[in-house]
Amino acid sequence: MAVRFGLLGDVVATVDDRPVALGHARQQCVLAALLVDVNRAVSVDQLIDRVWGQSPPQRARDTLYSYLYRLRRSLADVPDAAITRRSGGYLMAADEMAVDLHRFRHLRDEARAERSEDDRLALFDQALGLWRGDPFSGLDAFWLDTVRTDLEQEKLTAELERVDAALSLGHHDGVLADLSRLVSGQPLNERLAGQMMLALSGAGRSAEALEHYRRFRNLLVEELGVEPSPHLQQLHRSILAPDVAADPPQTGSPVPRQLPMPSGSFTGRSDDLAQLDAALLTYGETTGTAVAVSGTGGIGKTWLALHWAATHLDRYPDGQLFVNLSGFHPTEPPMTPAGAVRAILDALDVAPNAVPADLDSQIGLYRSLVADRRMLIVLDDARDPDQVRPLLPGSASCAVVVTSRNQMSGLVATEGLRPLPLGCLSRDEALHLLAGRLGRDRLSTEADAAGSIVGACAGLPLALSIVAARAATNPALSLQDLADELADQQHGLDALADRDAVADVRSVIAASYRALSAPAAALFRLLALYAGPDVSLPAVAGLVGLPVQQVREPLDELLGAHLVDLTGPDRYACHDLLRAYAGELLDDSERALATRRLYDHWLHGAHAAALTIEPHRDHIDLPPPAAGTAVASFTDSEQAQLWLDAERLVLLAAIDQAAEFGLDGHAWRLAWAVATYLSRLSRWTDLASAQRAAVTAARRAGDLVGEAHGHRDLGLALHQLGELANGLDHLRRAGELFGRLGDRAGEAYVALYLGWVHEGQGQHREALECDERALVLFGEVGHLVGRAKALNAIGWDHARLGDHHRAADHCRRALALHEEVGNVTGAAKTWDSLGYVHHQRGDSDKACVCYRRALELYEQSDDRWGVAETLTRLGDVLHDAGDVEAARSNWLRALRQLNEDNPVEIAELRHRLDSAGSP
Known part of the structure; x- marks a missing residue:
């Protein structure tokens, strides 16, 4: 059977x-x-x-x-x-x-x-x-x-x-029916256009082939504002004048071969290569045609990617693209997505005058050109998912390798990339690497010394390569001399023997460190303390307690010695291993004082930025900054937003690391300061991580205020991430704590959050009870902003329950209060609610007016989450009104506002788009 x-x-x-x-x-x-x-x-x-x-x-x-x-x-x-x-x-x-x-x-x-x-x-x-x-x-x-x-x-x-x-x-006639069906569903697919032209021409219907090109070109120019690719134009010319055409008819773009030369001394990594085989040699599966190779700097990510690619070139007959994103480049800022896409279009031979003006259209053109082609795309040295996501092709026939010092967990979660973390080389692999650089004879002559070098470098390819380079360029220097030099480094032998990650730091940079001036050496040691991927110039100044002008000279010295990297205008970074080495040189007194100044810089800057982008937030008390702290200030919300954008990863890392320095108060206050910012970006995973650290820190410090705030914002984040029961537990704990503290406004905000959770679960009457309780609590303490928010929430609840008259009444009262106190984001939410009410009443015109007003205010506040919600609902109204094209446009705009923390919203938008069909 x-x-x-x-x-x-x-x-x-x-x-x-x-x-x-x-x-x-x-x-x-x-x-x-x-x-x-x-x-x-x-x-x-x-x-x-x-x-x-x-x-x-x-x-x-x-x-x-x-x-x-x-x-x-x-x-x-x-x-x-x-x-x-x-x-x-x-x-x-x-x-x-x-x-x-x-x-x-x-x-x-x-x-x-x-x-x-x-x-x-x-x-x-x-x-x-x-x-x-x-x-x-x-x-x-x-x-x-x-x-x-x-x-x-x-x-x-x-x-x-x-x-x-x-x-x-030669089956030209036999494919025409299938091609007609495919073209009707994919009218902008250039590969299909070329196939149809070839089929018609080969079937003796050249006039129809030329007419098909004309229609396709007109559609391409009208929809995307670009001309057909040079190769499709060549196909057109060959059909016009077959005896004159220099090249035979063909479709597609030129075949790029951009991969750099792989290392000739690649060694080991058999398990990692096998994982790349398993992940990439399966075209077209729903997942598995893209890999994120991650690991610390110097672990050999690019080395591995290029070696694998060189041995599988036959799998990618349509070409290979290589983009160095410079995410952690020593002297250049990270490449922007716009710059990367433009470089790819150049590689695909797109004429400059055929490149669309806006980034979204450029991305669309790139994906159209590589659609259904068997290509390998290597995106090297990526900084974060936002840099990579626009560069991922839309076709599963392309294989992608991303290398990064970050794990790229966001891409793994939402785009299906398979993670491939790299570890250290084994002893045998490390010896093979040295042999490839120095020759087997030299290694066998000093086998014991070679073994000592391998042990001291802890299997890190970068450290091994640097030592091998010194030996190769200084033939008079024996391997034993190098081994002895490594062995003489203080604080290093025990860690090296344990294969600690700081091993190569001691071996490679000790001599450079000893040559530094006293101010540069002091600054280098203190750079061990910063959190996140890099540190700003004002933060560096705060580390040493000096004005900005006085730290530029020692920074330039460190740049010249390659002990610090310039990552952008007035932003600096040390390799992780360099920071580990620097940290071992710090004494307790300079560590404690510099750390306090640095965390005061971040805390007071984040607090000021938080209140600038949302001036109606309830304040928290801050300790005064230590003497010498560089404190940021902002003249407007745009400036504060830019500061938060630049410092986001730094602040998140600082929250996690504050406990190491006994700065629990700084941890929970920093988490409070970034809450609104992260919420507007819908970065719920980051918000949850920050608030977990805040709760732990506040509880450790016995600070009920900090614990209450942490539980409240953690509950919100968990709700958005779908952990409903856990989120409710944290919100209820926050309510208890605010009650013990006698903070009625705090209790009221918790009630609002609880209402939001119930509403999200379809429990509209329970939501209404929570929001009405919030209104009472806000009223008891004369909290106008809170009353306005509660009134809007109650209006929304009534709308969901079908009582449109009460809904509109509460929303109008909320709007009046928001406008009275000048709360832009509150007014935006209320206009959105009114739009929903009018939509439910069947008044599409009024609904659209309200939603567009909400959008103006959300965009003014740079609230991406609010923009996405309102665009989604505006699209719903337009769709119900019969304007499918406008609806799709708004849904697509909403989709671009969301990130990997919004899988449900993304799925729902894609479902709307699929259901609506092509405009």
């Missing part, structure tokens, strides 16, 4: 072509969620998320278990297929080739590897013949929608490759 599972259409199971009863749609979702990862365990939480998304039933686990039980019974007599329980989840054990999705991918990959065009075409036909309709037809779940979109892209890619094979065999 042969079992078959079908996902590429209706979800079905058959045994010898006899159908197996799979139950209702939700139960079929469970089976689909297991079959997509056949033979791999799927956790219970993952299954619940895949089946119900963010709206699981009350007893989701019990319901899931009942579905699994019924499916097991249905499959009880099915040979070679069973749902089995594994640690933490469930697994569908079956032959992968029995699942049409996996068989499709297998046949497609076989076709790509096949050299015979006849066999290639036959394999593509077999693969595409498995499709019976839309994947998971009839099933509705956010996760399935996402997978469905990816699968449809995979199918399109396979169809285009099949057309290439058919055209190469």
Whole structure:
């Protein structure tokens, strides 16, 4: 008996072509969620998320278990297929080739590897013949929608490759019907346009081929403001005058070969290379065609990427792109996404006059040009996900390698990149590296000394390379001399023997440090104390307690000695290992005083920035800054916003590290200061991390005020991240603490947050009770800003409950109060609420007016979260009014405001866009 599972259409199971009863749609979702990862365990939480998304039933686990039980019974007599329980989840054990999705991918990959065009075409036909309709037809779940979109892209890619094979065999007439269907769904796809022109021309219909080019060019110019690529223009010319054309007709852009030369002395990393093979040699899967290689500076990330690429060039016949993003470059600022995209368009031979003016259109053009091409894209030395995300291609046929000192967890979570952290080299690998640089004869002659060097460098490629360079450029210097020099470094031998990460620091920079002047040496030691990726010039001045002008000279000296890097205008960074070495040289007295000045600089600057971007926040008390502290001040919200943007990663790191220096009060106050800023950016993960540290620090210090604020903001962040029960616990704890403190305004804000949580769960009456309690508490203490917020929240609650008259009344009262006190963000939220009320009443025109007013105010405050919410709702109004194109435009704008911390909102927007179809 042969079992078959079908996902590429209706979800079905058959045994010898006899159908197996799979139950209702939700139960079929469970089976689909297991079959997509056949033979791999799927956790219970993952299954619940895949089946119900963010709206699981009350007893989701019990319901899931009942579905699994019924499916097991249905499959009880099915040979070679069973749902089995594994640690933490469930697994569908079956032959992968029995699942049409996996068989499709297998046949497609076989076709790509096949050299015979006849066999290639036959394999593509077999693969595409498995499709019976839309994947998971009839099933509705956010996760399935996402997978469905990816699968449809995979199918399109396979169809285009099949057309290439058919055209190469001269089957011009035979592909025209398929091409017409594909072109109607992808009118701006340049590869399709070229294929259609080739097919028509080859079928003897050159006039129609030229007309197709004309229509495509007009559409491209109208929609994107660009001309067709030079190669499509060449194809057009070859059809116009085939005897004159210098080149044969072809589609696509020129083949870039941008990879730098790989290191000739690459060694080891067999496990890491195997992981790259597993991740990248599988075109078109929903995940796994991109890898984030991470590790400390000098660990060999670029080295590994280039070596792997050099050994797999045949897998990427359409070219290789290499972009040095300079995220941690010693002398250059990080490359902007705009600069990177422009460099890629240059590499793809896009004429300067054909490059669109705005970044979004440039990104769209780049993705169109590489769509469905088998290319390798190496994005080297990335600073953060925001720098990388615009450079990710939209096609799963491209493989991407990102290297970074950061883990890129955001890209791993939202874009499906596979993480590949690098560790140190083994002893044998390190010896091979030295042998490659110095020759085996020299190593074998001084084998003991070579072993000592390897031990002192702790397996770090950068340290080994620096020592090898010294030995190679100074032949009179024996390896034993180098080993002795390393052994003489104070504070180093024990750590080196333990393979501590500071090992190479002692070996490479000790001599440079000893040559520094006293002021530069003192500054170098203090640079061990800063948090985050870099440090500003005012913060450096605060470290040493001197005016800014007096620290420039020692900084220049450190720059010249390569002991500090310039990361941007007046921003500096030390390699992590250099900072570790510097930290060992600090004595306790200079550490304590400099740390206090540095944290005072961050705290007072962040507090001032927080109150500048949101002047209506309730204040907290700050300790006075230490003498010599450089305190930032701001003249307007834009200046404060720029400061926060520049210091975001620094401040987050400072919150985490404050405990090391006994600065618990600074930790929770810094977390308070960044709360509004992070909320507006919808960086809920960062907000939750900061507030966890704040709660721990305040509790350790016995500071109830700090603990109350930390619990409140942590509850908000956890709610936004979907941890509802945990978030409620923190909010209730915050309410208790504010009550003990007699802080009625604090209690009121907690009540508002609780109302928000209940509203998010669809518990509108509970939300109304919380918001009405907040209004009473704010009224008791005469808190006008709070009363306005509570009135707006109550108005929203009434709108959700269908009482539009009361909703409008409360919102108008809220708006009057917000305008009276000059609260811009509060007014924005209230205009948004009024827009919702009018939409529910069926008055689209008034709803649009309100939403557009809310947008103006949100954009004025640089509140990206608010902008995204309002754009989404404005799109809903326009869609209901029949203006689909305008609705899609607003939804796309909303999508661009969100980040990896908003998976639900992103999924909902993509669902809206997919449901609306093309404008």
